[in-house]
Amino acid sequence: MPEECIFCRIAAGEVPSDIVYQDEDFVAFRDIFPQAPTHVLIIPKTHITSAARLMEGQQELAGRLIMIARKLAEKEGIAERGYRLVINCGSQGGQQVPHLHLHLIGGRQLSGGLG
Numbered sequence: 001m002p003e004e005c006i007f008c009r010i011a012a013g014e015v016p017s018d019i020v021y022q023d024e025d026f027v028a029f030r031d032i033f034p035q036a037p038t039h040v041l042i043i044p045k046t047h048i049t050s051a052a053r054l055m056e057g058q059q060e061l062a063g064r065l066i067m068i069a070r071k072l073a074e075k076e077g078i079a080e081r082g083y084r085l086v087i088n089c090g091s092q093g094g095q096q097v098p099h100l101h102l103h104l105i106g107g108r109q110l111s112g113g114l115g
């Protein structure tokens with residue numbers, strides 16, 4: 001794991017975070033600067049720099065990322081009213097942390113725009 005990767009360090013338990021879910025391969029924790037009442041980041045424990053670096057053999061991992069988001073949305077009580085799933089990819093995509101993460105955002109009315 002890259003020593004300097006903040007999300008690897010969260011996954012390893014070296015940096016404190018508000019973890020809401022974890023299993024052998026994934027961790028989900030609350031965003032430190034939440035944009036909505038529910039703002040959770042779901043990450044694979046393995047270091048993948050971005051969605052652009054996903055390999056063919058990682059299809060199942062990519063699918064599980066979304067399935068975890070669906071289950072967490074239910075757990076957070078936002079599944080019925082709706083929510084947003086976002087993966088920022090690369091600099092023009094607005095990605096700040098270079099470790100693949102899926103944002104689960106909800107609990108308020110979100111605008112229709114994509115920025």
Ligand code: AMP
Pocket residue numbers: 006017029030031032033034041087088094095096097098
């Ligand atoms: P992105 O712009 O898609 O790369 O999103 C990165 C997200 O990570 C931002 O929403 C940050 O607020 C969040 N973030 C950065 N550092 C931490 C941290 N230590 N714990 C929780 N969330 C973080």
